[in-house]
Amino acid sequence: MxxxxxxxxxxxxxxxxxxxxxxxxxxxxxxxxxxxxxxxxxxxxxxMGLITGYRAILSPLQLGLTHVTYVEARLSDTRQKALEQFNAAVRAIPEIEECYMIAGGFDYLMKVRSRDMADYRRIMAESISALPHIHATTSYVAMEAVVEQSWTAI
The missing domain is CATH 1.10.10.10 (Winged helix-like DNA-binding domain superfamily/Winged helix DNA-binding domain)
Known part of the structure; x- marks a missing residue:
């Protein structure tokens, strides 16, 4: 490569x-x-798979998605089948912009975009809390994006 x-x-x-x-x-x-x-x-x-595609990059702000919350998720079961079920379910929630499995004090970190706090509360209640094997979550509301960009370090 x-x-x-x-x-x-x-x-x-x-x-x-x-x-x-x-x-x-x-x-x-x-x-x-x-x-x-x-x-x-x-x-x-x-x-070679170095370039995987081309896409339009939309402005979340212009779409009214100005509220960003990071959510730590702890699962009740971390066996492989449970992780696969969680991964599949989280991919189906369009408001989750990013989701990473984490090594540390919790299992996953999600970046959630919403219109406002009321919209985030709905997403949390209807979608995130209903994810398989969710034991507990902690939310962190972003106040300001200091750096927000696509990966460009080539």
Whole structure:
């Protein structure tokens, strides 16, 4: 994988992260190659699984999703089958923007987006509390996003 990430490929990835809709001719100009080798490098990185797709990034604020809460979840059962059931159920809740299994004093950390506290309370009562094997949760309301970005350290 390291050989796929030479300086030119890193430049290509950096530009694609900034603007995935950049025309190949403009991208080629920015990285100092012609169009054909740049297109070939992009295709190779896609085939390798380094580039997994392209998508529109929506503004949660413009969509009215201004409330962010982080939720620690502790499970009553952490055997493999219980974890699989929890994982499948949490993926079905659209308001959960991110969810990570954690090594530490709790089992999962979720990032939940909602319109306001009342909306979050509804999500907690109807969806999160109903997740399989939930034993306890602790919520932390974010007051301000200081850094919020896609991963760009290439």
């Amino acid at each position: 390291d050989e796929a990430l030479d300086a030119t490929n890193r430049k290509i990835l950096h530009e694609l992260v900034a603007n995935a809709r950049i025309p190949v001719t403009e991208l080629a100009r920015k990285v100092g190659l012609s169009k054909t080798p740049v297109a070939l490098r992009i295709r190779q990185m896609e085939e």
